[in-house]
Structures are given as C-alpha cells and as structure tokens.
C-alpha cells in the first residue's frame with residue numbers, strides 16, 4: 386500500500402512508519418516538526434515538512450494513496466489545560482481539514498491516533514470502548530471531536546476508519562524512541578532522574594484513591610502500537626468507524642514505575658512528592674478485548690520492565 390503518515394517524525398509515528406516500510410509499504414511522512422525531529426523519519430520514507438492541514442497538496446501531488454495514518458497532534462495534557470485554543474485548532478480544526486482532503490482524494494482507509502484521555506475519569510476500570518466519553522482535559526476533548534467526526538464521515542462517505550485509543554505508550558523500537566523537548570513523560574523522566582541528570586523526579590500527587598496514592602496507568606510498548614496500526618489497516622471496514630482501546634489491561638502506579646526503573650537501571654531514582662498535575666485522572670486501565678476479538682491484535686511485549694529496558698537502551702544511545 387501507499388500510506389501517508391502524519392506525525393511520522395514523532396515518537397510513535399516514526400515507529401509506525403518504520404514497521405510499514407519493513408512490511409513493504411510505501412510511506413510518505415507529513416510532519417511540521419513542531420514536536421518531532423527530521424532525523425526520526427525512517428530511511429526509506431519520503432518526508433514532507435508541513436502541516437496536516439496541507440495534506441490536500443500531498444495527497445493529490447504524490448498520490449494515489451491507499452491509506453492515511455493520522456498521528457500528528459499536540460499531546461501534552463497539562464499544556465492543553467493552560468492553552469486549550471492551540472489544541473482545538475491543531476488537533477480538531479486541522480484534523481477536519483485533513484479529513485476533507487482524504488475524502489476529496491478518495492483515500493479509502495484512515496487510522497486515527499485517539500487516546501485513553503477521551504474517557505476522562507472512568508466510572509469503572511478496566512475501561513471498555515462503550516464507556517462514557519467525558520474528557521477531563523481539552524486534549525482528550527480535541528481528540529474525541531475527531532472520533533465523532535470519523536463516525537459520521539465513515540457512514541456518510543464509505544470511509545474505512547479506525548480510532549486507536551492508546552493508553553500510555555512507552556519503550557522504543559530500535560532507534561525510534563521517546564524524545565520530546567521538553568520531556569514530560571514518566572518513563573524518560575524517571576530514566577533521566579536515575580542517570581542523575583535532572584535532580585529529583587516529581588511525583589504528581591500521592592493522595593489519589595489508588596493502592597499507594599499515586600496515579601495508575603496502563604503502559605503499552607510502542608512496538609505493539611505499531612503492530613496495531615498494521616492490523617487496523619488490514620481490518621478496517623468501508624462505511625464503518627471502529628474505536629479500539631490499546632492497552633495491556635494491567636495498571637502500574639507512578640511509584641511502581643519508579644521501582645521498575647530502579648530495577649532495570651540498577652540505580653536509585655531520587656523522587657519527591659509534589660502537587661497533583663491538573664487534568665490527570667487517577668486510574669486509566671484498558672479493557673482491550675475488542676481489538677483482540679475483531680483485529681486479532683494482542684500485545685507481544687506486555688512486561689513493564691521490558692518496555693523500560695528498551696527505553697533505557699534508546700536513552701543511553703542518545704545521552705543528550
């Protein structure tokens with residue numbers, strides 16, 4: 386297939402593009418490098434630096450395309466609480482412009498990076514796809530709006546659309562790993578704290594209603610997320626929009642992640658408890674039964690220590 390990957394210069398998009406190339410697909414990456422890196426685009430992929438809202442030119446100029454994998458987004462929850470307008474414009478308005486281009490160019494399949502953040506504070510865990518979607522922050526809301534648009538567009542226009550609602554993505558796929566500036570994610574920050582480069586790791590609140598008071602998240606290996614994109618491309622059904630949770634169905638608290646980082650690195654992770662971070666739900670754990678049943682996907686690398694080992698290997702190869 387010929388596939389357009391938006392956000393292919395980012396953490397997850399570069400890993401997805403890498404796996405597509407390994408499977409023999411042709412890949413064009415469209416990324417504005419707002420948080421991504423040109424050198425993260427895998428060799429073998431064509432790279433267009435530009436916004437997703439400029440996708441029409443790429444789809445008509447370099448097409449025809451069989452599919453669009455739409456990963457480009459702003460993705461930091463606390464930034465979305467402080468500057469919601471940037472998220473609504475980038476993640477929602479620009480995505481709708483991209484969808485117009487997809488329909489005009491008659492691209493048959495689209496896989497969208499949705500998120501666990503669409504569920505907000507869940508009433509029940511593990512979270513099923515049928516759970517109420519009440520986002521707790523503008524980031525989740527900006528993504529839910531696209532899920533809803535896809536639902537209607539697929540039905541009206543015959544598009545085969547899949548929303549993959551990732552939980553917390555971690556690990557690395559060889560040279561493709563987590564690399565944000567500034568970094569805000571738990572695993573890379575804990576690794577830096579273990580290396581002694583960042584001082585103490587700030588634990589955002591230890592008064593949540595969880596077994597040790599810190600937030601609980603469901604971590605999923607980026608390589609498994611990449612495989613899920615391949616499965617979604619194969620399993621997308623014309624005229625339907627399907628949403629799938631991508632998680633392991635097991636939760637780890639912030640303190641448990643710090644302990645795993647200490648185990649893997651053999652180093653102490655200095656940490657101190659600070660105030661809660663706005664917009665953080667207490668517990669997010671996926672029920673990932675639907676994606677197993679309908680797409681035949683299941684995580685091959687569910688172990689937290691394994692994800693941290695891969696992230697650690699990536700991190701040490703890029704000490705800056």
Ligand SMILES: NC(=O)c1ccc[n+]([C@@H]2O[C@H](COP(=O)([O-])OP(=O)(O)OC[C@H]3O[C@@H](n4cnc5c(N)ncnc54)[C@H](O)[C@@H]3O)[C@@H](O)[C@H]2O)c1
Nearest residue numbers: 392394395396397416417418419420421436437457458554
């Ligand atoms: N990291 C996670 O745990 C996680 C969890 C759930 C969902 N997601 C979603 O997965 C996707 C990838 O996340 P990531 O962690 O790789 O983030 P990332 O910041 O590394 O990647 C996002 C990429 O999108 C690009 N981008 C942003 N806005 C753009 C625009 N308007 N036009 C073109 N390119 C643009 C950025 O430059 C970057 O390369 C995002 O949609 C995010 O919301 C991530």
Ligand SMILES: O=c1ccn([C@@H]2O[C@H](COP(=O)(O)OP(=O)(O)O[C@H]3O[C@H](CO)[C@H](O)[C@H](O)[C@H]3O)[C@@H](O)[C@H]2O)c(=O)[nH]1
Nearest residue numbers: 460462500501502552553569570571587588589600639665
């Ligand atoms: O310095 C830190 C960083 C994080 N945390 C805690 O660690 C957990 C995970 O935080 P991350 O920032 O690593 O990830 P988020 O859960 O905020 O968000 C990630 O997963 C979400 C879905 O669950 C989104 O889609 C989002 O894009 C993606 O970054 C949270 O409880 C957070 O409070 C800390 O205690 N200290």
